[in-house]
Amino acid sequence: MTASAAGKAILLGEHAVVYGRPAIAVPLSDVRATAEVEPLRRGQGTWIEARDLQQRYQLGQFYDADVARPLQLTVENALGYLQVPETQRDLRLVIHSHIPIASGMGSGTAVAAAIVRALAQYCGQALSAEQVSRLVYQTEIELHGTPSGIDNSVVAYERPIYFVKDVTMLPLKVGAPLHVVVAHTGVASRTRDAVAQVRRCWETDKRAYDLLFDRIGAVVDDAKEAIGAGRLEHLGRLMDLNGQLLSDLGVSSVELERLIGAAHNAGSLGAKLSGGGLGGCMIALVSSEGRAPVAQALRSAGAERIVHTTVRPG
Numbered sequence: 001m002t003a004s005a006a007g008k009a010i011l012l013g014e015h016a017v018v019y020g021r022p023a024i025a026v027p028l029s030d031v032r033a034t035a036e037v038e039p040l041r042r043g044q045g046t047w048i049e050a051r052d053l054q055q056r057y058q059l060g061q062f063y064d065a066d067v068a069r070p071l072q073l074t075v076e077n078a079l080g081y082l083q084v085p086e087t088q089r090d091l092r093l094v095i096h097s098h099i100p101i102a103s104g105m106g107s108g109t110a111v112a113a114a115i116v117r118a119l120a121q122y123c124g125q126a127l128s129a130e131q132v133s134r135l136v137y138q139t140e141i142e143l144h145g146t147p148s149g150i151d152n153s154v155v156a157y158e159r160p161i162y163f164v165k166d167v168t169m170l171p172l173k174v175g176a177p178l179h180v181v182v183a184h185t186g187v188a189s190r191t192r193d194a195v196a197q198v199r200r201c202w203e204t205d206k207r208a209y210d211l212l213f214d215r216i217g218a219v220v221d222d223a224k225e226a227i228g229a230g231r232l233e234h235l236g237r238l239m240d241l242n243g244q245l246l247s248d249l250g251v252s253s254v255e256l257e258r259l260i261g262a263a264h265n266a267g268s269l270g271a272k273l274s275g276g277g278l279g280g281c282m283i284a285l286v287s288s289e290g291r292a293p294v295a296q297a298l299r300s301a302g303a304e305r306i307v308h309t310t311v312r313p314g
């Protein structure tokens, strides 16, 4: 039984989305995580093999490794949700991911969604996108505290979405193809650290930060219209503006700004950090001819991984 899930990129609205403002995210369908389940002999227990890391973890054991707990918790919660009896839990899950870890491309979420899907298939149960999304979200809350829920939504539905925490998750109307290039700075960054940093700033000056979140929310709503109407140059300018506001929030970095500058100089329509920031990745909107020169410029400026995607009208 094998299942997979796509990576994701936040196009606009990260951080402000944690505070109830809207955000827009797109799936990265060409970079995926896969999970394969196979039965083991009676009494062997449940094993998770993270092939890319060459590590294996057993359920119920403690490991001094950052990745062990999220994998174990995802599997425990999924087995519980699917009501798999103890006697049928002798199995091995083999995980592969082509999505860079701690990059803002949704690697942890995609691995979790692939695990949930593979275990459901193994048990002969069909889960809806909504069920996958909710189950992954539940685990992310246990691990990270206050995620907005945008990552699990875009990954589980694998379509572009307009999202407001606890309020809306709308499939986005796309008027013209959106060509985007996502590039990793090579600097690993943990979303929860960036979210905690923004929270500390907000607590010291709620008025100023709420105003920044409002401005980001207004840019996202404007962008939603621009995407629907296929007004790509306007969308690019809005991405630049959102990038500036993220920098004002304090989550940009030298490496991110270097890549954003390189994308601008190579003719991107707009570019900004994507995800938690403080490292991780950036995203550029390009024309179809602009894709190769922008990718080349990003590579020359030190990008470690570059992923392209085209969000099709619909």
Ligand code: PMV
Pocket (backbone or CB within 6 Å): 010, 013, 014, 015, 016, 017, 018, 103, 104, 105, 106, 146, 147, 148, 149, 150, 151, 191, 194, 195, 274, 275, 276, 277, 280
């Ligand atoms: O770092 P990522 O790609 O998981 O993005 C996090 C987006 C935030 O808005 C910063 C946090 C959240 O939970 O929405």
